[in-house]
Amino acid sequence: MCTFSLILHISLLHLILYEAQFFNSTYTTNMAVHIFGKSVKHNALVRIGLAKTIFGVGYPTAQEICAKVGLYPQMRMNELTEPQLMAINKELGKMKVEGKLKQEILENIKLKRLIGSYAGYRHAYGLPVRGQGTRNNANTAKKLNKLDRRL
Amino acid sequence: MLRSAFSKTLAASRFQAASLQGTNRCFSVSAVQLAKPLGKLVPAAKVKAKVKVNHNKKEKSKKSGMTPYDFKDAVRTLKFETYAKDLSDLNLSELSAANLAELKDKIVTFESRVDGQIELMGGYKKYQHHELFKQHCSMVTDNTVQIHESFVKKLDGSSKDNRACLLGPKGVGKSTLLSQAQALARSQYGSDLVLLHIAEPELFVQGFSDYALNPTLKLFHQPMFTKRWIKKLRDVNEDVFKKMPLLKDVTFTNKKGVHNYKKGQNNLHEYLVNCHDFGIVGPSEAFKFFIEHLQTYSKDFPVLFSVDNVNAIFEKQFTNYFHKDMTPIHYSEFEIGSLIKQLMSGEFSFAKGGVLLSESSDLGQSKTLKVGLKLQDLDPYAEDLDHPEAVSMMQNGGINTIALTNLSKPQARTLMEFWNESGVLQIRDYATKPNFKRPEDLAEGARIMKVGEFVNEMDPVEMYEKKLEKTYFVSGGNPGVFLKNNVLNY
Known part of the structure; x- marks a missing residue:
């Protein structure tokens, strides 16, 4: 029993070390890069990839994140190192994006109701909110504005 | 009753008739009756298809696509120059400062060693149509003589007093003249000259290199750009760097371990080969150490610092990089940018050497550069102008401007003769015509009009003259336009 547990420990240690070598390596593969739980295309520019993928991050915000983390303007997603990815995640974590932002928007609508x-x-009633006409179209409002509004 | 009895008899008669018909048919097919049983059916044996294997056949090597670029960009990489006509028959001279007067208005090549160095530094640019010729060649024009007189001869003086900028429209030969100046300087000083050339400054301004702040120097270090630039420099200036012993003890670490280089024992080339601090993301003083050595040794070894496409730096007031607080970074906050600024203003100088700049017509006009070169008055209220930058350029006597001139008619004729001899020129009545015809082919009777042929053949000599006149008039003597008009057929 004791021998078995020793073997298990050694194998676990090997596994951790094996994973650690990839943890420190730079991503230069064709695999998608995962940021904030979202997969971003490997060859996208970082500032473009962030703006296109993360809800609540536009081009200026993405540029701001890149400047804070110290990424050069033409850097691509597959060039990001693990510490840089973590720094981006940390910056995004400080901001109101994705789920938190969606929740806030829905709460605001709910409050108005x-x-x-x-x-x-x-x-x-599924009608345009900001004074748009309803004689024709108004399709976006009909599609989105519902009692159980989702984003 | 009667009806049912009748129907029964009718049905019975039908049944009998049907059975009789069946018997009759059975008897009539005698062949089936007489046939012997075959016994157990044996399935036909499968015949294996003979596959012919050619053992002598070589495996096809997979060829990747030729190039992803358009033709005009692809010609640089497809090595078309290997199919060009050999120029050894033409006995072209090599460009040298010693016999420049004799070489005036002639086509010259570069010395093979210098040619390689210019190519490595990125001196031969795209759209210059070098693929047409076996070797890189250029013409010694008035511009070449002028740059030799006004710049290369002054390399013995301080770089502060020897600053020049090449100006001119697209295709006039600014980048070519820059290469010629480098070749002339090399021929004048041999290997005792340091060539520092930045072919594309837009690479460090437009955000293609990573950056990291060096807190001690308060400058941004650009590892990707700097390490590549240093790698080129150490190959181009190998001989001269080997003659420069280190002036200080220096310790650095690379993959092989810790290196302790002693003052006077090791040379600058060894340092540049083994020190990888230029490419690390973090504070490093390797670049400063390198420049300090060049400055100290510039008493013995002149330094020619050249920047092509210099207006890329001044195209916008700031670079595409940002500080952490989202304020844009000025080019002078970078290590290389700071060096360029100091050399342009004369704040930093080499004891012997010169600074040669060249603008690019492909990029936008820069008002800062125009004002800095004193081509335009300084308007204190102008908004699209980097005032401090323009003022700094005007310090220490300012930068001289060299306006390039176009080809004269005899020069254009010489150039066209060279193209004709090197097999580049095609004299045709119109672009799709296979070749011109000899006068004897045009004799009466032998003349057969082809379908779609409507142009009368002319004498090739006359056609050549006509083409020269036409293309010289169209180009106005601009070498780039003159070449395109003569060579490119659409």
């Missing part, structure tokens, strides 16, 4: 505002009524 709750207080009985005109915008809330329009949201609930």
